[in-house]
Amino acid sequence: MYDAFVKLVNTVGFPIGVTIYLLVRFEKKIEDLNKSIFDLTAAISTVIGKSEK
DSSP, X not given: OHHHHHXXXXXXXXXXXXXXXXXXXXXXXXXXXXHHHHHHHHHHHHHHHHHHO
């Protein structure tokens, strides 16, 4: 892992290497957050729909 990161930094430069590393690392967290927002939206829609009846 460390060797791959060093090779990436040598190839594209430090700022780009760090950006790519952070995007890859945070991708899973962003997907989980997106799913949570979708689930929350569905739950709120359900509650609003029940209260209007």
